[in-house]
Amino acid sequence: MPTTNPHNNASAAAETVGGNDDIVTEILIRVPVKPLLRFKCVSKRWLSLISDSHFSRRHHHHHHRHRTSLSGIFLRRSTPSHFQFVSLDGTHSSPPFTSLDFIAHKIKDPSLSGVKILQSCNGLLLCRSLNKSLTDQTHHYYVCNPTTKRFSTLPRLSIEGPIIIFGLSLAFDPSNSPNYQVVCVRSSAVSLYSYQIEIYSSETRAWRPCGPPFVAPFDMVFDSAVFWNEAVHWLSPSGSALCFDVDKEVVRTMPSLPGSDAWGKRRFRYFGESGGHLHLIEVCGCRTTQFKVFEMASDCSRWFVKYEVDLGSIVVAFPEIVREFLDPRDSCYYAFVIVFVVTNEEEAELLLHLPGKIISYNLRDKSFKKLCELTPYHNETRSSLQFGWLDAYQYIETLAFV
Known part of the structure; x- marks a missing residue:
């Protein structure tokens, strides 16, 4: 009876698997x-399989069945195109990048001095060029995938006459569609406080006006938007809030935050999304370490208190955050910045910036740990606060096309 060679059998099986695109795809998706x-x-065949948009979407659904996993945070340095990376996935691997200069280098435009992140959204970054010339007020906008180092340049708005762009925001939910949209709020000729929305779609690669002009409070901050629950959300320092439903293409007001009626004196210290939740934090003055973390209801009907925070134990462990005024008999204030709220099914944490370091504070069991030391940059010192919550951007690994 002839004997079989196990090595030949294994080679034949490998060839069978390797020659079947469906089997290879099922393996690569994992x-x-x-x-x-x-x-x-x-190989060219593997390149073709992995580069397919259908593969990208299936890969996302396999790895993020519940919520998109957050790998880390980019903290913008005093030079807007350079960053400090804080890993949140338990690894200490090198950051995906420390600057966005690779965009300027690929474009080869001598007028660009760098690229600034405006917003991060589910793995993609919305960016804007920085011009060397102080007289050139035109900007180029890009959507970048920092994982793949690929980007696309947005076309200019084809609007006749002078316009003012008040803010652009990225709307991308890979669970629903592989395409993204960019929402632009620009000036309208109707009235001084009237605005018009333009939408760019990665599917059509073109801008289009969306809906009639709308009126907004004079202090609405359109250049610091948050995408959550299929809508772009804006907040004003006086407490007013609006959102733009991307699917229904309508602008509506958001519920007010409960508490003080003195809107003009409110100081919001954080507004952002994580793990499918929208959070807002208001710290009443700089002389307290106690505050509440508010969360928006899933139906966008109300804000409610999700967590109550007391950073007293952190003050004891890191006394350098205590700062005295000129008169030592006066009260002290506390030097900390809320950089990010991290929430998912397993954890709920605050990322806090103290002088010279980033701290993770567990919102459930009140424990804390130091994530990293911060290296001073240019004219910074270890005793200074280098970042605010507007300088923090999520990093999520994705194969999404731009």
Whole structure:
């Protein structure tokens, strides 16, 4: 009876698997993003499989069945195109990048001095060029995937006459669609406080006006938007809030935050989304370490208190955050910044910036730990606060096309 060679059997099985695109795809879908990008170099066939938009969407659904996983946070330095990276996935690997200069280098435009992040949304970044010339007020806008190092340049708005762009925001939910949209709020000729929305779609690669002009409070901050629950949300320092429903293409007001009626004196210290939740934090003055973390109801009907925070134990462990006024008999204030709220099914944490370091504070069991030391940059010192919550951007690994 002839004997079979196990090595030949294994080789034949490998050839059978390797020659079946469906089987290879099912295997590759289970591979994390970073090694998957290296696998593109294996063969032209693997490159084609991994680069397919349908594969990208299936890969996302496999790895993020519940919520998109947050890998880290980019903290913008005093030079807007350079960043400090804080890893949140338990690894200490090198950051995906420390600057966005690779965009300027690929464009090869001598007028660009760098690129600034405006917003992060589910793995994609909305960016704007920085011009060397002080007289050139025109900007180019980009949507960038920092994982794949690919980007696309947005076309200019084809509007006759002078316009003012008050803010652009990115709307991207890979669970619903592989395409993204950019929402632009620009000036309208109707009245001084009247605005017009233009929408760019990655599917059509074009801008289009959306709906009639709308009126907004004079202090609405359109350049610090948050995308949550299929809508773009804006907040004003006086407490007013609006949102734009991307699917229904309507602007509506948001519920007011409960508490003080003295809107003009309110100081919001954080407004952002994480793990499918929208949070807002108001700290009453700089002489307290106690505050509440508000969360928006899933139906966008009301704000409610999700967590109550007391950072007294952090003050004891890190006394350098206590700062005295000129008169030592006067009260002290506390030097800390809320950088980010991290929430998912497993954890709920505050990322706090203290002088010279980033701290993670567990909102459930009140424990805390130091995540990293911060290296002073240019004219910064270890005793200074280098970042605010508007300088923090999520990093989520994704194969999404731009």
